[in-house]
Amino acid sequence: MENSLNRDEITEKVIQLFVDTIGFIERDQVTEQTDFIHDFKIIDDDLACFVMQVEWQFKLHSSQKDWNSITTIKQIVDLITHRSD
Numbered sequence: 001m002e003n004s005l006n007r008d009e010i011t012e013k014v015i016q017l018f019v020d021t022i023g024f025i026e027r028d029q030v031t032e033q034t035d036f037i038h039d040f041k042i043i044d045d046d047l048a049c050f051v052m053q054v055e056w057q058f059k060l061h062s063s064q065k066d067w068n069s070i071t072t073i074k075q076i077v078d079l080i081t082h083r084s085d
Contacts, residue, residue, distance in 0.1 A: 021050040
């Protein structure tokens with residue numbers, strides 16, 4: 001699926017997954033530069049659900065090491081686009 005989407009479409013899909021998964025954040029509060037941990041104080045359980053949704057939607061098979069340094073939407077999009085190259 002990710003191969004048929006351009007970067008902007010992937011970004012929008014990741015942002016929408018974030019908004020839908022977290023549930024208390026409005027779409028207009030989230031950009032590619034959003035740091036989901038520091039900007040919204042997302043707890044581990046919510047973050048784990050979001051990561052699982054991203055991995056499922058984009059068919060990623062990323063390691064914990066890949067996710068350890070990711071804190072922004074842009075970094076997730078970079079991971080997705082890098083994996084689909």
